[in-house]
Amino acid sequence: MTTSDTRPAPDRPAPPGASTLRTVLTVAALTLREASRRRVLLALAALTVALLVLSAWGFSRLAGEALTSGEARLTASIVLNLVMFGFSLVAALGTAFLAGPTLAGETESGIALAVLSRPIRRSAFLLGKWLGLVAFGSGFVVVAGLAEILVVRATVDYWPPSPVTALALLAAQTAVLLTLTVLLATAVSPMASGVIAVGLFCTTWVAGVVGAIGTALGNDAVAQVGAVSRVLLPTDGLWRGAMNAFQDPSAIVQFGGADQGAGAFPFLSVAPLSAAYLAWSAVWVLMIGGLAAAAYIRKDL
């Protein structure tokens, strides 16, 4: 037998593999290319155009009604938030069902075997996937959201107070949900990770609405439901911040004030986001992303 039991002496330094940055960017570009070549892009584009056309038709009907300027701005704010919620839901569905196949699916099918046998770090590979997915999801909500803002401007002449902040928060909400899906995709099957992520997204939104009702009714216990869920999964908190930036400042007063019912209404937000909450969202993404990387590095392929 020719096998020697002594460890061989270290060889000359091996030629360096792809640098970590090059790996991250290559994988991110690959993920974007996958998104653009899979049917999910076509489905997203069709849904987006349908929502845009529907809202343009709705807003043009609104413009025909005899409303006071205050009423018009309130209605525009509410409907804009409603359509934006539609977009964020479409983005959540689209990216959640893209993240599952691209990570868990590749591990199951064997595509990952050939790729991860290259001289690359798994953490760099995962970061590249995440970056590609975030670019795709955020790109979608920003483009679709901007198109909707322009539709509103053209039909009812309403311009949100801080559109850049609003769109950035929508993009952040997508990134948060994606990070969760990436973590799930390192552990469970492609379909399950998508379903669980979208399920949690919707649950947090409902918990947020319940919490707002609790606040409006002065019931602290019920209000806690929203507060706790917003800390556990920051999608709803970021969404409320985005709504606040889309809606006209006078809308809350028009609706009857924050403690009179506007607070309980799901498509108006009474307060802008605090810096602390934004910081928490960033920490949350880092934490869950780190957890996903740790799980992925230890995974036997």
Add this chain to the structure above:
Amino acid sequence: MATDSLTAPDGAALRAASELVSALPPAPAAWCSGLHKRYRKRTAVEDVSLQVGRGEVVGLLGPNGAGKTTVIKMLLGLVRPDAGEAMLLGRPSADPAARARVGYLPELFRYQPWLSAAEVLALHVRLAGGDVSRAEQAECLSLVGLGGRAADRVGGFSKGMQQRLGLAVALVARPEFVVLDEPTSALDPLGRADVRDIVLELRTRGVAVLLNSHLIGEVERVCDRVVVLDRGRVAASGTLAELLGQRELRLQLTGLTPAAQQRLAATGRVDTDGAWLTVAVPADDDGTAAPDLVADLVALGVRVHAVEPVRISLEERLLGILRDGAASRAGEQS
């Protein structure tokens, strides 16, 4: 001397050390020692040690579930061993840089269906950090018979074509060590011949190959050395000459005397099959055993009607090793 070089000025110590290291023979292409892996309650690999030298073609043989693919994945750092060490081209397998000059065709081969064949190769070249020109990549596709399908999406490829693409992926980044896990499972006879030619070509270029295949004939034709795994352990290993060294003679004799029978038994184990006798020839035979035996038998008054050398095939040897293993396990249990 060591003290001298350490105190020498102007980086002479460094130079001396680098000369010392460069004078060492290169580390083996792959080396592992005492690898263990359990999946829940099932032991997949137990105390496996093996080595693939530079430029050497080593065959990995064994029945289904023997742990061949798990050993390969541990060598490549795709599966974490529970115990033991593995090194690739002189670096620990856990270090991604160890795989910089390694090509791998997995048993479960699938490539991004939304990419074209050429794009898959370009991706792997980028990830390998190599500098392989487009022309060389195209040449690699031609080598595996996909020259005309470079621009086609992988999603439309048959299994056989995907396996050919996998072979191109394993070869594209100028590897020094290539791992082929069942490289012909989806190929037709022509494709198998192509793979054989490619492995032989790699050997002439000094590229080490670890070949896991069920097709024993394939392994026998291209491998310098064979490692047989059975139930997660190394059941046998050695060069083909070592493993197949044992040969036999088939003889048709009449007029056998007790003295002649003694002479036969002195050569090796004797089996009788009707009119034919089979005698095992020692492994260290230098070619004199057969003529000496025949001359002695004739001198003892035996009439020799026919003498045939019998070569044991790798397949028979492998079955023998696996059956011996099963028999000794049965013996331990009873």
